[in-house]
Amino acid sequence: MIEINLQLLCFMAAALLVVIGLGGMLFLDNIIKKIIAFTLLSDGVNLALVTLGYVEGGIVSILEPGTSAGAFPENAVLIFGPGIVLTNIVIGVSTTAVLVAVTMVLYRRYGTLKASKVLKGERK
Amino acid sequence: MGSIDSLYDKVKRFVTEFTSGKSTSSAMTGYMTGELQIVVFMMILASFFRIFSIPLGMVILAAVVGAIFIFGPMIKTIEDENSSDLNRVLFWVMIYFAVIIAVTLWG
Amino acid sequence: MNESISNLWSIPLFIIIPILTAIALNIMYNRKKAISVTAVASSFALVVISALSPFGFHWFTGHPAVLPTGGYTYRADLLGWRLSLEYYYGPLQQIAIFLASLLLLFVVMISIKSLKKNIGPYISLLFLTFMSSAIVIMVNDFYHMWIGVEIGSLIVAGVVLASGEAVSQKAALKYTFFSALSGAGLAIALALILGVTGYSNISDAIKAMPLSNGSLASILYVAFGFTVLSWVYAGGLAPIHPLKADVYGASFPHATVLLQAQSKLMLVAIGLLLLRVFGTLPFAKEVMLSISVLTMMLGVVMAMLQTDFRWTLAYLIVSHSGLVTLGISLGTVQGIIGGLFQAINDVVYMSVLLLACEGVYYFGRGTSIKSVSGIAKRAPWLAIAAILGAFAASGVPPFNGFQSEIILIQASLNYGMPELAIVVLMVSVTTFIALFKGIYNIFLRPDDALNNNEKTGTPVPKILYACLAALIFITVLFGVYPQLAINFLTEAALKVVYIPWVP
Amino acid sequence: MDSKGLKGSRGIIAVIALMIIFVGVSTSLLQLNGNVARGISPEYNELAPYEAPNNLASWVYDYRGFDTLIETGVIYVGALVSVLAIGRGIVRVKGVEGDAPVAPSSMEFNVSTLNVILKYFGVPVIILLVAYALLVLTGAATSGGGGFQCGVIFSSAYLLGMIFYGRKNPLNLSKKFLIAIGGVGWSIYALLGLPGYLTTGYWQYNVGADLWTSGVIPGVDGMAAVVPDILRQLFGDPFRLLLVMSDGTYASTAGIVPLINIGEAFNVIGAICLIFLVFVYGWNDEEEKSR
Structure with a gap:
C-alpha cells in the first residue's frame, strides 16, 4: 500500500490555493470574481493553518469522559492552528461583507462591475 | 541622426511634451520639478554601485545620464504607473512580492 | 523603570474605553447632544490615562508564563513561555498613545462641530481607529497584531466611506482589497512562524527561533516577505502608496489626521517587529531600505504633480512615512531614534497642515488650487498656521521636522550611506516646494470673488483654531527641546537593537 | 490599465511573478512538513483538564480571550x-455640497x-x-x-x-x-473582563473558580477564596464540572x-x-x- 503523507498533501494544496487566489485577484477583471478569488486565498490560508495543528494519529481537542488525561497533551491536535482559523474565518467574513457592500453601491452608481472601468486611477 | 538638428529636435520635444495636456503654469512647474527629481534620484541610485567598485559606479552613472536623455520625459510614465488603478497596483504588488521572495531566497 | 509590574491597570482601559464608547455612540446614532458629551468625555479620559499611567506589562486573562525548567511564574522579567496575551506600555507607547489620544480629542471636537446629522457611527469609527492604533503599538504578539492590523484596515475603510462620495467609495473598495490581501499574507506569515517556533508571543518566538538550522531559513524568508507585504500595506509604502494616498485624500481632512496617526503607528510597530524578528536575516535590511527610498521619492514626485491640496498632503504623508521607514530600517540605535522621532513629528505637523486644509474645505469650494484662492484675506490665522506647518514639514528650524531629519541624516552618514542623506534632503526640499505651490495658490493668490464678500460654505469653527494653536505649540516645543521626545524613544531603540525584548 | 493590459508582456511578467511566489510558498511549507515545532500548544493541552472540556473553547475564550474580544x-x-x-450614518459637512449619495433601494424578489x-x-x-x-x-x-x-x-x-x-x-x-x-x-x-480586573488586576481573569475556591492550576499559588465558607456549603461548587477521566477525576472550571x-x-x-x-x-x- 502506498503511504500518503497527508500533511504534505494538505500543505501543497494550501500553497496552490493561495497562488490561485492571488492569480485570480490579479487576472480577473470582474470585482465579484476578484472577491471570490480572495475567498479562495483565504481558504488556502485556513488549510495551511489547520494542517499546522496536525498530529499523527491525533484526536480532537475535546476531553471525552473515560479517556486518559495524561495522554491528551501528546495526542490532541496543536491548538494554535484551529484557533487562528476561527479568527481568519471571522476576518474573511467581515472583509467580504465590506467588499460586497461597497461593490453594491458602486454598481448602483456606475452600472458595471468591471474593475478596469470602475476603479480607474483618476483624481477628482 | 546625430546631427545638431536632431539634438535640437530632441530638446524641443523634451520641453514640449510637458506642456501637452493640462498645462496650467502651476501644473507645469510640478511636472518639471518632478522630472528633475527623478533624474537626480536615478543618478543617486546609480551611484550606489560604488559599493561594489568605483569605476563600475562611474560607468553606470554615465549610462544612466545617457538613458535619461534618450528616453525623454519620464514623468508621464511615472505618473501613469503610480495611478491608483486597482489592477495596476495589484500587478506592482505581485512584482514586488516576487522580487522580495526571489532576493531573499536565492540572493 | 517599573517593568516588573505585570498587571498594569491602564493598559486594558486604552482598549475597553474606546470599545464601549464606540458601541454607545453607534446606538445613539443621531442624538447629537448625548453623542458630543460622551465622546468628548471619553476621549479626554483617554488623554488623562495615557499621561498618568506608569510603565509596565499586562497579561490579559491572568494566565502565568511557563518556565523552561517547569513550573509557572507571574514575573514578566523572567524567561518563560507566556500562556496569555502580553501588552507592554513603555515610554514609546506612552508618547505615541498620548499624542494619538490628543488628536482623537481634537478630531472628535472638530467633527462634532462641523458635521451635520447622524454622526454616531462616524465618531464611533474614529474611536475604533484610536483603539486599533493603541493595540498595534502596545501588543507583543503576532496573532494579536494581525487582528489589530485587520480591524484597523476595516475601520479605515469605514472612515473613508463616511463621506458617501464616489471617490471615497472607490478608494475604500481598493483599500479593502489590499486589506484582504495583506491580511491573508500576514496570516501565512503567522502560520509559518508558528510552525517554526510554536510561540505567538514575539519575544518568545525570537528566543525559540532556530537560526542555526539552515534548512528552516527559507521558511523565515517567506514569512519575512509576507510580513513586509502587510507592512507595506499598513504603512502605505511604495507599491501601495497610490491607494493609501487615495484614502487620505478622499476622507475628510480631520479624519485623515487620525488615519495618518494610525498608519504611522502601524508602520512603527510592524517595522520594529520586522527588525526584531528578521533583522539578522541577510538582505532583510536592504529590502526594507530600498522600499523606504522608493516610497520617499515616488511620494514626493507624485505630490509635486497634484493640483488638489488634499492630494498633495496625502502624497506627502506617504512620502514622509518613507522617512520613518528609513530610520527604522537602518537598524542602528541612532537610526531608530530618528525614525521614531520622525514618526511623532510627522503626525504632529501633518495634523497642522491637514487641519488648515480642513479650514479651507469649509469655504465650500473644495481644496483644488484651481478653484479656490485668496483665503488669507478671510482667514489670516489659517494661512499663518498652514505656513508654519509647511515650515515644520520641510525641516526648517526651530520646528520639530528639523530635529528629526537632522538625526536621520546623521544616522545615514554614520551608517556609511551618504546617498540616503541626500535623499532625505531632497525630500525635505521638495516637500517645501510642493506645499508652497499649494499654499501660495490657495491662501495668498488674490481672488476677486472672495473680496466681494461672497459668502459660501460654513464659518470655520473656533475649536479648529484652538486645536491648530495647540499642535503648533507642540511643533515648536519639540523643535526647541527635542530631548523631551527623544528621552522617551531612546529606551525602545536600545531594546530593539540589543535585546529581543519588547520595544 | 484596461482589461487588455495584462495580456501582453505584463501578463507574462505577472505569471512569472506568480510562479516565483508559488515556488517560495510551497518550498517553505514543504520544509515545514514534519518539522512543525509544538511550542506552547502541549502546555495548553496539558492544562485542558482544569479548564473547559472543549479545549478549543478554553483557548479561544479563556487563554486568548482578549484576542477573541478584538x-x-x-x-x-x-x-x-x-x-x-x-x-447608515453618512455624514456631510455643513454648507459644503458633495456628490449625491446613491439612492437607497431594496432588492426585488416576489x-x-x-x-x-x-x-x-x-x-x-x-x-x-x-x-x-x-x-x-x-x-x-x-x-x-x-x-x-x-x-x-x-x-x-x-x-x-x-x-x-x-x-x-x-x-x-x-x-x-x-x-x-x-x-x-x-x-x-x-x-x-471587569470582575477579574477589579479583583485581581488582570483583565478577563477567569473569576469563575478561583474566587469561589482556591486555584486549581498545579504549581501556581492560586488566589485565596474570597467567598465565605457558608456560601460554599449552601450552594456547593457551581463553577466546577467534574471530568471523570481514566486516570482520575479532574475539577474543570469553565468560569466565565x-x-x-x-x-x-x-x-x-x-x-x-x-x-x-x-x-x-x-x-x-x-x-x-x-x-
Whole structure:
C-alpha cells in the first residue's frame, strides 16, 4: 500500500490555493470574481493553518469522559492552528461583507462591475 | 541622426511634451520639478554601485545620464504607473512580492 | 523603570474605553447632544490615562508564563513561555498613545462641530481607529497584531466611506482589497512562524527561533516577505502608496489626521517587529531600505504633480512615512531614534497642515488650487498656521521636522550611506516646494470673488483654531527641546537593537 | 490599465511573478512538513483538564480571550462599515455640497410566487435552526461549537425566513433591535473582563473558580477564596464540572467562558443579520424616522 503523507498533501494544496487566489485577484477583471478569488486565498490560508495543528494519529481537542488525561497533551491536535482559523474565518467574513457592500453601491452608481472601468486611477 | 538638428529636435520635444495636456503654469512647474527629481534620484541610485567598485559606479552613472536623455520625459510614465488603478497596483504588488521572495531566497 | 509590574491597570482601559464608547455612540446614532458629551468625555479620559499611567506589562486573562525548567511564574522579567496575551506600555507607547489620544480629542471636537446629522457611527469609527492604533503599538504578539492590523484596515475603510462620495467609495473598495490581501499574507506569515517556533508571543518566538538550522531559513524568508507585504500595506509604502494616498485624500481632512496617526503607528510597530524578528536575516535590511527610498521619492514626485491640496498632503504623508521607514530600517540605535522621532513629528505637523486644509474645505469650494484662492484675506490665522506647518514639514528650524531629519541624516552618514542623506534632503526640499505651490495658490493668490464678500460654505469653527494653536505649540516645543521626545524613544531603540525584548 | 493590459508582456511578467511566489510558498511549507515545532500548544493541552472540556473553547475564550474580544470587534466593525456603505450614518459637512449619495433601494424578489411546500416547511425549518443554534451555544464549553457558530446558524435561519416570507417573516427583527443586540453582545463580552480586573488586576481573569475556591492550576499559588465558607456549603461548587477521566477525576472550571459565548452569540446575530437585512432591503433614513 502506498503511504500518503497527508500533511504534505494538505500543505501543497494550501500553497496552490493561495497562488490561485492571488492569480485570480490579479487576472480577473470582474470585482465579484476578484472577491471570490480572495475567498479562495483565504481558504488556502485556513488549510495551511489547520494542517499546522496536525498530529499523527491525533484526536480532537475535546476531553471525552473515560479517556486518559495524561495522554491528551501528546495526542490532541496543536491548538494554535484551529484557533487562528476561527479568527481568519471571522476576518474573511467581515472583509467580504465590506467588499460586497461597497461593490453594491458602486454598481448602483456606475452600472458595471468591471474593475478596469470602475476603479480607474483618476483624481477628482 | 546625430546631427545638431536632431539634438535640437530632441530638446524641443523634451520641453514640449510637458506642456501637452493640462498645462496650467502651476501644473507645469510640478511636472518639471518632478522630472528633475527623478533624474537626480536615478543618478543617486546609480551611484550606489560604488559599493561594489568605483569605476563600475562611474560607468553606470554615465549610462544612466545617457538613458535619461534618450528616453525623454519620464514623468508621464511615472505618473501613469503610480495611478491608483486597482489592477495596476495589484500587478506592482505581485512584482514586488516576487522580487522580495526571489532576493531573499536565492540572493 | 517599573517593568516588573505585570498587571498594569491602564493598559486594558486604552482598549475597553474606546470599545464601549464606540458601541454607545453607534446606538445613539443621531442624538447629537448625548453623542458630543460622551465622546468628548471619553476621549479626554483617554488623554488623562495615557499621561498618568506608569510603565509596565499586562497579561490579559491572568494566565502565568511557563518556565523552561517547569513550573509557572507571574514575573514578566523572567524567561518563560507566556500562556496569555502580553501588552507592554513603555515610554514609546506612552508618547505615541498620548499624542494619538490628543488628536482623537481634537478630531472628535472638530467633527462634532462641523458635521451635520447622524454622526454616531462616524465618531464611533474614529474611536475604533484610536483603539486599533493603541493595540498595534502596545501588543507583543503576532496573532494579536494581525487582528489589530485587520480591524484597523476595516475601520479605515469605514472612515473613508463616511463621506458617501464616489471617490471615497472607490478608494475604500481598493483599500479593502489590499486589506484582504495583506491580511491573508500576514496570516501565512503567522502560520509559518508558528510552525517554526510554536510561540505567538514575539519575544518568545525570537528566543525559540532556530537560526542555526539552515534548512528552516527559507521558511523565515517567506514569512519575512509576507510580513513586509502587510507592512507595506499598513504603512502605505511604495507599491501601495497610490491607494493609501487615495484614502487620505478622499476622507475628510480631520479624519485623515487620525488615519495618518494610525498608519504611522502601524508602520512603527510592524517595522520594529520586522527588525526584531528578521533583522539578522541577510538582505532583510536592504529590502526594507530600498522600499523606504522608493516610497520617499515616488511620494514626493507624485505630490509635486497634484493640483488638489488634499492630494498633495496625502502624497506627502506617504512620502514622509518613507522617512520613518528609513530610520527604522537602518537598524542602528541612532537610526531608530530618528525614525521614531520622525514618526511623532510627522503626525504632529501633518495634523497642522491637514487641519488648515480642513479650514479651507469649509469655504465650500473644495481644496483644488484651481478653484479656490485668496483665503488669507478671510482667514489670516489659517494661512499663518498652514505656513508654519509647511515650515515644520520641510525641516526648517526651530520646528520639530528639523530635529528629526537632522538625526536621520546623521544616522545615514554614520551608517556609511551618504546617498540616503541626500535623499532625505531632497525630500525635505521638495516637500517645501510642493506645499508652497499649494499654499501660495490657495491662501495668498488674490481672488476677486472672495473680496466681494461672497459668502459660501460654513464659518470655520473656533475649536479648529484652538486645536491648530495647540499642535503648533507642540511643533515648536519639540523643535526647541527635542530631548523631551527623544528621552522617551531612546529606551525602545536600545531594546530593539540589543535585546529581543519588547520595544 | 484596461482589461487588455495584462495580456501582453505584463501578463507574462505577472505569471512569472506568480510562479516565483508559488515556488517560495510551497518550498517553505514543504520544509515545514514534519518539522512543525509544538511550542506552547502541549502546555495548553496539558492544562485542558482544569479548564473547559472543549479545549478549543478554553483557548479561544479563556487563554486568548482578549484576542477573541478584538476578533468579535472585527465582525462588529464589518457590519458597521458595510451598513455605513449602504447608507447608515453618512455624514456631510455643513454648507459644503458633495456628490449625491446613491439612492437607497431594496432588492426585488416576489415572495408570493413561492412554492406551497416550501412555504409550509419554512417555519419548522426555521424553528429547528434556531433550536440548533441555541443547542450549539449552550454546549459550547463541553463540546465543539460556540458563540460564533450559534450566531451564524441563527442568522442563516433569519436569511431563510427573509427569502421565504419577505420582511414580515417569523423572526421579525427590526434594524434598531439588531444594532442594539450587536452592541450589547460586544459590550457584554468587553465588560465580562471587569470582575477579574477589579479583583485581581488582570483583565478577563477567569473569576469563575478561583474566587469561589482556591486555584486549581498545579504549581501556581492560586488566589485565596474570597467567598465565605457558608456560601460554599449552601450552594456547593457551581463553577466546577467534574471530568471523570481514566486516570482520575479532574475539577474543570469553565468560569466565565459560557457567558462570554452568549455575548459573542448576541454580537454575531446582530452583525450578520443586520448585514443580510440591509443588503436585501437597503437603508433609508427617512423610513427609519417614520417607523
